[in-house]
Structure formats: structure tokens, C-alpha cells
Amino acid sequence: MTEVPDPTPAPDEVVVEVDACGLCGSDVHTLQNGHAADGQILGHEFSGRIAGVGRDVTGWREGQPVAASPLGSCGKCRICARGLAFRCEAAPNIGITRQGAYAQYVAVPARQLAALPPELPVETGSHAEPFSVALQAVKLSQVGPGDPVLVYGVGPIGLYAIMGLRLAGAGPIVAAGRSAGRRAAAAAVGADVVLDTREKPVAQYVAEAGVKFAAVLECSAAPGAFAEAMAVTEPGGTVVEVALTPEEVPVPLFGMLSEGLHLVGSCAFSDETYRTAVDHLANGRAPVEKLVSERVSLDDTPDALVRLRTPATLVRIISRPWN
Numbered sequence: 001m002t003e004v005p006d007p008t009p010a011p012d013e014v015v016v017e018v019d020a021c022g023l024c025g026s027d028v029h030t031l032q033n034g035h036a037a038d039g040q041i042l043g044h045e046f047s048g049r050i051a052g053v054g055r056d057v058t059g060w061r062e063g064q065p066v067a068a069s070p071l072g073s074c075g076k077c078r079i080c081a082r083g084l085a086f087r088c089e090a091a092p093n094i095g096i097t098r099q100g101a102y103a104q105y106v107a108v109p110a111r112q113l114a115a116l117p118p119e120l121p122v123e124t125g126s127h128a129e130p131f132s133v134a135l136q137a138v139k140l141s142q143v144g145p146g147d148p149v150l151v152y153g154v155g156p157i158g159l160y161a162i163m164g165l166r167l168a169g170a171g172p173i174v175a176a177g178r179s180a181g182r183r184a185a186a187a188a189v190g191a192d193v194v195l196d197t198r199e200k201p202v203a204q205y206v207a208e209a210g211v212k213f214a215a216v217l218e219c220s221a222a223p224g225a226f227a228e229a230m231a232v233t234e235p236g237g238t239v240v241e242v243a244l245t246p247e248e249v250p251v252p253l254f255g256m257l258s259e260g261l262h263l264v265g266s267c268a269f270s271d272e273t274y275r276t277a278v279d280h281l282a283n284g285r286a287p288v289e290k291l292v293s294e295r296v297s298l299d300d301t302p303d304a305l306v307r308l309r310t311p312a313t314l315v316r317i318i319s320r321p322w323n
């Protein structure tokens with residue numbers, strides 16, 4: 001914790017007074033691995049109220065409740081055109097490569113803002129970022145009504161993915177995980193079947209049920225999970241790797257081509273997906289409140305990030321700098 005000057009908005013930016021910022025597993029990894037640059041303020045899952053408006057900004061006013069995508073985009077390059085703003089070389093990302101929201105104030109390019117309805121608790125907007133990560137994976141899984149889906153891993157992204165799959169009409173939704181607390185959360189947010197993978201491996205469930213999955217969202221980073229996911233996906237189905245894992249796996253190419261499997265990596269989200277996430281939240285379509293385990297002050301945020309290394313029953317901790 002340290003004091004720094006309040007940010008001032010560049011001509012195309014606003015300053016947001018942070019209401020809430022979710023603690024993310026990627027922040028935990030960044031700190032654990034010493035990857036944060038000196039003086040870098042982390043925090044990229046946030047919402048708040050506009051506290052200052054840059055000279056060239058139109059359509060936004062002080063006091064307005066907003067969520068903000070952390071992903072900068074030049075909006076012009078081929079990578080941005082593909083919807084992969086997070087890979088754009090020209091624009092930094094809030095809380096990752098420019099100053100973030102574990103702070104009272106954060107500067108945000110106006111193009112990254114999304115308005116929140118005044119009747120919505122401002123904190124709800126802080127779910128938009130991780131929910132977008134999950135919705136992007138759901139989109140890439142190409143599932144629709146009546147498609148059986150496996151969510152492998154019930155950390156926060158897996159849990160948001162279950163909500164996204166419900167909204168897509170997919171089902172039955174099978175969730176598989178090891179943490180008892182998070183398995184309970186999976187049922188609470190809409191999983192039809194919840195497996196304890198220590199008692200019943202996914203392959204055994206599939207053998208007994210006699211049905212493979214139209215898609216598997218691999219959100220666990222558990223060793224062997226990707227290979228297992230491929231084995232339980234039906235012909236023409238899709239395996240989406242969502243968990244950040246350094247694992248390298250052999251891909252059985254004959255199985256992949258003869259089954260017509262789609263193997264897809266999903267990281268972050270497009271601007272369009274972020275707007276969809278905010279729209280779902282603004283209309284109360286996803287029970288995101290059920291994921292909040294704790295709210296902490298800014299002073300307690302560093303300690304909470306340490307506790308998240310061994311999450312146990314913790315799902316989501318929210319930093320509230322003004323509380």
C-alpha cells in the first residue's frame with residue numbers, strides 16, 4: 001500500500017472513482033511470479049462512478065455509474081478487427097500494463113466504458129470482466145439449446161461459464177471439480193450435475209451416462225484435463241481451453257480429424273462480448289451475487305490476494321476502496 005497522486009484524464013479518457021474491483025487469480029499469479037512491473041497498480045475487474053471527464057470526451061458525465069473493460073484497443077489493426085483487443089500491441093490494458101483499479105481512482109479511455117443503469121448496485125458491474133471471459137468461451141464452444149456440455153473446473157471462470165451456458169440454453173450442464181465449496185456454488189448458479197472428480201472421473205460419468213458432450217470448457221488447468229476433455233467430446237464437438245496453463249499435451253491427430261473435433265483457445269474477450277456481459281448484468285439475468293465470498297477494504301486487499309493462493313471455499317473477493 002502506498003500513496004500516489006490521483007490520476008488525471010487524458011483528452012479521450014475519464015477518471016473513475018472505483019466502487020468495486022474483483023480480485024483475480026491472474027493477479028495472484030502475477031504477484032507470486034514477481035511479474036508486476038515496479039509501481040504497477042493491478043486490478044482489472046472494476047466498476048465505479050465517473051469522477052472526471054477528459055477534454056474531448058462526449059456522452060459521459062460526472063457521477064455516472066459505469067463498468068469498464070480493461071482491454072485497450074487501437075481499433076484499427078488486424079488483431080483488433082478480429083476481436084482480440086487484448087493482443088493489440090498499440091494499446092495497454094488497465095491493471096496489467098497501465099495503472100489499475102486496486103486504488104480509489106483509475107483513468108480509463110472513454111471507448112472502454114459501459115454505462116450501468118442507476119438502479120443496479122454499482123458493484124455488480126465489477127463482474128462484467130470475468131463474466132466476459134466466460135461468455136467468450138461459451139461463444140467459441142458454439143453450443144445451443146439442448147447441447148450437453150461439460151465445464152471442467154469450478155473456479156470463478158467455470159462458475160461464470162455455467163451462467164453463460166444457461167443463458168445460451170445449453171444443457172444438461174455437467175460441472176466437474178475438486179473443491180467442495182465451489183461445487184456447491186456450481187449447483188447454485190445452474191449446473192444440472194456436479195461431479196467430484198476425486199470420486200468419479202469424468203470418463204466414468206460419460207461411460208455410465210452413455211452420452212458424450214457437444215462441448216467441453218476446460219477451466220481447471222488440472223494435469224491431463226485437456227486430454228480427458230478430448231476423449232469425452234462427441235464427433236463434431238468443441239474443446240475450449242480457457243484455463244491459463246503451461247501444460248503441453250500430445251494431440252492425437254487421427255482422433256481429432258476422424259471425429260471432426262474443434263480445439264480452440266479462448267483468452268479474454270471481444271468488445272462485443274463485454275457489452276453483452278454488461279447487458280446481462282444490467283437486466284439481472286445472471287446470479288453473480290452468489291459468487292461473492294468476501295468484501296475487503298483497500299488496506300486488506302494485499303492480504304486477501306495472498307489468501308487467494310489457497311482459495312479453498314473462497315470464490316470471489318471484492319475490493320471496496322471507499323469502505
Ligand SMILES: [Zn+2]
Pocket residue numbers: 024025026044045129130
Ligand atoms: Zn481477471
Ligand SMILES: [Zn+2]
Pocket residue numbers: 073074075076077078079080088089090091
Ligand atoms: Zn489494435
